[in-house]
Amino acid sequence: MIARMIEIMQEEMPMLFGWSEEFGGAYHQWVGNGKPSNIIRDSLPYLRIDASLRSSKIKEWNQAIWWPLALLPLLLLAVAWPAWRAWRRRQSQRAVQTAVATPRSL
Numbered sequence: 001m002i003a004r005m006i007e008i009m010q011e012e013m014p015m016l017f018g019w020s021e022e023f024g025g026a027y028h029q030w031v032g033n034g035k036p037s038n039i040i041r042d043s044l045p046y047l048r049i050d051a052s053l054r055s056s057k058i059k060e061w062n063q064a065i066w067w068p069l070a071l072l073p074l075l076l077l078a079v080a081w082p083a084w085r086a087w088r089r090r091q092s093q094r095a096v097q098t099a100v101a102t103p104r105s106l
Contacts, residue, residue, distance in 0.1 A: 028054070028057070029050075029053060029057065030049055030050040030051075030053040030054040030057065031047055031048070031049060032047070032048035032049070032050065033046070033047060033048045034047055
């Protein structure tokens with residue numbers, strides 16, 4: 001019976017107990033000899049790196065974007081102006097509103 005169960009498992013799931021590791025790697029332009037491997041897991045000491053190409057690409061890719069800093073004061077003003085107007089309106093209100101006598105109210 002056990003032999004029949006093993007046969008069913010091998011027939012239904014052939015790759016479950018097999019050896020099917022897949023390795024892949026993505027390397028930058030400045031890495032000369034990078035290859036994925038299942039034997040050497042820590043391959044960093046064995047890589048050949050072009051330092052000048054690496055630094056030039058990093059400078060090219062990491063350019064600062066300054067235009068959001070110009071919009072920041074405008075955004076702060078757009079938020080603060082209505083709040084300031086509401087505060088001034090509240091400060092200028094009287095505590096008790098007096099009714100003005102009109103001829104109809106008499």
